[in-house]
Amino acid sequence: MVYRTTPKMAERKDAHRRKLLAVAIRRFGRQGYHATTVPHIVADSGSSTGSFYFYFRNKEDIFAAVLESVGEHISDALNEAIAAVRDPFLQMRTAVERLFLFLAENPDEAQILIVESSGLSPRLHRIRRNIISSHCRSVERALQGLSGVLPPMNPDVVARCWVGAVYESVHHWLETATQKRLPPEKIAQEVARFNLRGISAGEEVR
Amino acid sequence: MVYRTTPKMAERKDAHRRKLLAVAIRRFGRQGYHATTVPHIVADSGSSTGSFYFYFRNKEDIFAAVLESVGEHISDALNEAIAAVRDPFLQMRTAVERLFLFLAENPDEAQILIVESSGLSPRLHRIRRNIISSHCRSVERALQGLSGVLPPMNPDVVARCWVGAVYESVHHWLETATQKRLPPEKIAQEVARFNLRGISAGEEVR
Amino acid sequence: MVYRTTPKMAERKDAHRRKLLAVAIRRFGRQGYHATTVPHIVADSGSSTGSFYFYFRNKEDIFAAVLESVGEHISDALNEAIAAVRDPFLQMRTAVERLFLFLAENPDEAQILIVESSGLSPRLHRIRRNIISSHCRSVERALQGLSGVLPPMNPDVVARCWVGAVYESVHHWLETATQKRLPPEKIAQEVARFNLRGISAGEEVR
Amino acid sequence: MVYRTTPKMAERKDAHRRKLLAVAIRRFGRQGYHATTVPHIVADSGSSTGSFYFYFRNKEDIFAAVLESVGEHISDALNEAIAAVRDPFLQMRTAVERLFLFLAENPDEAQILIVESSGLSPRLHRIRRNIISSHCRSVERALQGLSGVLPPMNPDVVARCWVGAVYESVHHWLETATQKRLPPEKIAQEVARFNLRGISAGEEVR
DNA sequence: AATGAATGAGTCTTCATTCAT
DNA sequence: CATGAATGAAGACTCATTCAT
The missing domain is CATH 1.10.357.10 (Tetracycline Repressor, domain 2)
Structure with missing residues (x-):
């Protein structure tokens, strides 16, 4: 049990965050802040509500x-x-x-x-x-x-x-x-x- | 055939609508669209929910x-x-x-x-x-x-x-x-x- | 001031009530009880909310x-x-x-x-x-x-x-x-x- | 790759839905559609408004x-x-x-x-x-x-x-x-x- | 790290009914 | 008798956020 967080994991983590961000840009750009819901972003990114709140404190934060x-x-x-x-x-x-x-x-x-x-x-x-x-x-x-x-x-x-x-x-x-x-x-x-x-x-x- | 709709009534009606509008300008100007609720406007204007929807189809409408x-x-x-x-x-x-x-x-x-x-x-x-x-x-x-x-x-x-x-x-x-x-x-x-x-x-x- | 209610007035009154009833049958028959509103009936009959409540105690009553x-x-x-x-x-x-x-x-x-x-x-x-x-x-x-x-x-x-x-x-x-x-x-x-x-x-x- | 959706969860989910349905049958059967409110069903089932709308699109849907x-x-x-x-x-x-x-x-x-x-x-x-x-x-x-x-x-x-x-x-x-x-x-x-x-x-x- | 079921506060909106004119 | 503006209680529904697994 040496590596708790391998470099590979950190990389993946970052990719996950970037994916959410990219997807959010599309949604926010096309529907605006209020019409875009967290479930929207989550669905587009293929991840989950839980993950979302791991990477961002809240909706305001990702915006x-x-x-x-x-x-x-x-x-x-x-x-x-x-x-x-x-x-x-x-x-x-x-x-x-x-x-x-x-x-x-x-x-x-x-x-x-x-x-x-x-x-x-x-x-x-x-x-x-x-x-x-x-x-x-x-x-x-x-x-x-x-x-x-x-x-x-x-x-x-x-x-x-x-x-x-x-x-x-x-x-x-x-x-x-x-x-x-x-x-x-x-x-x-x-x-x-x-x-x-x-x-x-x-x-x-x- | 008496006046069913007296001029006085029409005048009051108009004043009521203007009051709602004036109050809405203050609220919308200071809090924005989403932070302003219909109850806010209603309370400020001293009228009622029903009146609000008598004069405006909905919140978007008054904005x-x-x-x-x-x-x-x-x-x-x-x-x-x-x-x-x-x-x-x-x-x-x-x-x-x-x-x-x-x-x-x-x-x-x-x-x-x-x-x-x-x-x-x-x-x-x-x-x-x-x-x-x-x-x-x-x-x-x-x-x-x-x-x-x-x-x-x-x-x-x-x-x-x-x-x-x-x-x-x-x-x-x-x-x-x-x-x-x-x-x-x-x-x-x-x-x-x-x-x-x-x-x-x-x-x-x- | 002899006649307070002339026969003619009574007749008109009755006609008014029948009109409301006839109009209500159409509305209730086509839209049902809940989808029919008092304003609907009033508009169809060409009378007013006030009149409606003169002839019927309430919506249930006309139904x-x-x-x-x-x-x-x-x-x-x-x-x-x-x-x-x-x-x-x-x-x-x-x-x-x-x-x-x-x-x-x-x-x-x-x-x-x-x-x-x-x-x-x-x-x-x-x-x-x-x-x-x-x-x-x-x-x-x-x-x-x-x-x-x-x-x-x-x-x-x-x-x-x-x-x-x-x-x-x-x-x-x-x-x-x-x-x-x-x-x-x-x-x-x-x-x-x-x-x-x-x-x-x-x-x-x- | 662990089980993200455990069988246990699916089972509970199903039970929750069935509970709502059972409770709704009692209410609808005794009070009818209009007299039954979503809060009624929610209270009877011991769950929450959010849960209700998680399992059913709206009131019509559960009926x-x-x-x-x-x-x-x-x-x-x-x-x-x-x-x-x-x-x-x-x-x-x-x-x-x-x-x-x-x-x-x-x-x-x-x-x-x-x-x-x-x-x-x-x-x-x-x-x-x-x-x-x-x-x-x-x-x-x-x-x-x-x-x-x-x-x-x-x-x-x-x-x-x-x-x-x-x-x-x-x-x-x-x-x-x-x-x-x-x-x-x-x-x-x-x-x-x-x-x-x-x-x-x-x-x-x- | 990941998941998704659960929560409930918060808003808009409808409409039967009243009453001053 | 007639009018229609005014009322407000009541209910459906959304969605950001949490947390047990």
């Missing part, structure tokens, strides 16, 4: 985990995209486009972040707002790096406008019928242009 | 009515503000500021529109999106009136950016602690400036 | 009135039919046929008596059973008049069999799709034959 | 299960009784007597089948009528086996009369005060005689 995972996915995508570019203006433009495209390509996660995580418990609301705020802070940082070049403006407010423009645009794109949608790249470009003009940097990139 | 009333209040405020101004650019700026201020002054309604009406039933979601879309259409109309003066841009996308910027800014202002808030007029101005620059009209108004 | 009216209609039909015949055997046969045909021709009333008045309050159940019992007593009386001619049998039991056979036959006829139904006269005859054979009087009539 | 169980009990009793006899006429007589006695001995189930299952939802009504129709079909089959010996008659109609006679007789016996009741065997015999005479087979058995 929180889902939300945080969405936040990380987005951050990863953004960081990766920005790292590939040098010019600060181009970085800002790339960030907008990458965010838009990420959400367009991951509609379940987009739906969760933009639509389904509103109006829930304070804790969940806070997580959602933190994700959005962190995007805003990225924008703010970029703005500060350009403060000499741009006209004076309140970076806090401008960052909110910037992010709000992206989110509403994505939301609208997601709710547009598939046949009527423009290619996401086109819209992402247009949004980026609007935002850059918004900080008086329209000419710099185009 | 729909609330949402529509919010939409109308905003439209009224906007139309009034715009009618007081001639210059198209100034109109756009005024609209942004008036929308921002209206929501800042009516936090329950703002909370309902921006936060609590997300992720509910398809019907409610549709009403919410219709309100937002109607703001977008107003912006689009204004843009079309200026199409000659401005650089070419997709009015559909730009209108979404414009409205998204306002809503996210309001949302952020609402979630900021009262002591830390800037005066709403300041922020409204800043948002308006961002949006006007976004359509390359930054100079026209300033 | 009782409906049931009693059904009982009277049937009695009237039977008495009339029997009075037209002399021979006791033929009378019994005529009674079966008339009962069957009456119910076949008045499906709402049949449905109320046979199906919808079961399982309700003790009072309503009693009224229903009294109607059926009174049919049984008619059969018993007829049997007593023939006691010399027939083999000895328990008239109480035989009468129940007799009536039960008719009711179940009607019920089955009513639930048969219209296209698949035999003409009610044929079935009525066959039921009558069964019942007459049941009292060993098969040869006497045929 | 359906009750009704089907009643139908099976009767079928079992009849088949057993008939299998013990050879002569076709005697079989028919035995069937009548066994049905009567079964219902007399199980007044709750009788009450449910005869009285309380009328006028409910279409689904429940259908189940009830199917039970009765299946009895009718048994009678029809028996009649067809004797078609050569008996005078020509519509087996469909005759079967309904046959069954209707039994049910109305039982119903009347059940509603008779205990002190005034004849022994059920006596009545069963009399009903059987009526029915056999009804198919012109009175002499064959007596």
Whole structure:
């Protein structure tokens, strides 16, 4: 009786948790928080109620985990995209486009972040707002790096406008019928242009 | 043939309905849809369960009515503000500021529109999106009136950016602690400036 | 101020009550007791809740009135039919046929008596059973008049069999799709034959 | 891989379900469908609301299960009784007597089948009528086996009369005060005689 | 670690009935 | 006599969570 928990077991355990999380993203993304029940998730994942509560304290908890995972996915995508570019203006433009495209390509996660995580418990609301705020802070940082070049403006407010423009645009794109949608790249470009003009940097990139 | 339905009765009936609606706005705005129960509304309004269901088919129904009333209040405020101004650019700026201020002054309604009406039933979601879309259409109309003066841009996308910027800014202002808030007029101005620059009209108004 | 209630008013009053009764028969016959609400009846009759409770103490009360009216209609039909015949055997046969045909021709009333008045309050159940019992007593009386001619049998039991056979036959006829139904006269005859054979009087009539 | 679902658990589960069913039969038989509430059943069975809805989709569902169980009990009793006899006429007589006695001995189930299952939802009504129709079909089959010996008659109609006679007789016996009741065997015999005479087979058995 | 039966607090909703006008 | 707004008791049902196995 040497190994109580073998590495293999730990691996399996992790896989089980990830499975639940993946399944939860689908359900929450398509049905929302309240319409998704624990039995739903359990059934989809092929496990059991008991297991569920082994891996997550409660329903709120798995939603929180889902939300945080969405936040990380987005951050990863953004960081990766920005790292590939040098010019600060181009970085800002790339960030907008990458965010838009990420959400367009991951509609379940987009739906969760933009639509389904509103109006829930304070804790969940806070997580959602933190994700959005962190995007805003990225924008703010970029703005500060350009403060000499741009006209004076309140970076806090401008960052909110910037992010709000992206989110509403994505939301609208997601709710547009598939046949009527423009290619996401086109819209992402247009949004980026609007935002850059918004900080008086329209000419710099185009 | 006496008056079976006296004018007095109709008046009282209307008042009763309005009372329920007003009370519902407070509750929904502060606790959200799910945390608000029919008994809450009934107790606040001083009426009875039966009365509630006499005036509204069900809980969803009163929320729909609330949402529509919010939409109308905003439209009224906007139309009034715009009618007081001639210059198209100034109109756009005024609209942004008036929308921002209206929501800042009516936090329950703002909370309902921006936060609590997300992720509910398809019907409610549709009403919410219709309100937002109607703001977008107003912006689009204004843009079309200026199409000659401005650089070419997709009015559909730009209108979404414009409205998204306002809503996210309001949302952020609402979630900021009262002591830390800037005066709403300041922020409204800043948002308006961002949006006007976004359509390359930054100079026209300033 | 001589006449407080003119004859004309009394007449109208009666008409109002009859209207409610007629409308109730349709509703109760088609939807049953519980699925029929007072507002339904009121709406159909074009009157008001208040009026309803002026003419009937409560919902049970109008159902009782409906049931009693059904009982009277049937009695009237039977008495009339029997009075037209002399021979006791033929009378019994005529009674079966008339009962069957009456119910076949008045499906709402049949449905109320046979199906919808079961399982309700003790009072309503009693009224229903009294109607059926009174049919049984008619059969018993007829049997007593023939006691010399027939083999000895328990008239109480035989009468129940007799009536039960008719009711179940009607019920089955009513639930048969219209296209698949035999003409009610044929079935009525066959039921009558069964019942007459049941009292060993098969040869006497045929 | 241990037994996750032990036989013991399955057994207990089954017992729980049967307990609910048994308790429901008592309640439905004595108070009828509408007067019986889910809390009643739950309290009687010593389980919980949640358990109730774990085993049955809703109140209608448990009534359906009750009704089907009643139908099976009767079928079992009849088949057993008939299998013990050879002569076709005697079989028919035995069937009548066994049905009567079964219902007399199980007044709750009788009450449910005869009285309380009328006028409910279409689904429940259908189940009830199917039970009765299946009895009718048994009678029809028996009649067809004797078609050569008996005078020509519509087996469909005759079967309904046959069954209707039994049910109305039982119903009347059940509603008779205990002190005034004849022994059920006596009545069963009399009903059987009526029915056999009804198919012109009175002499064959007596 | 896994299972799934058991729990029960919490809500919405219906509808017969009353009564002020 | 007529009206219809107002009442509130009563019941069905959901689902997150627990715990014995």
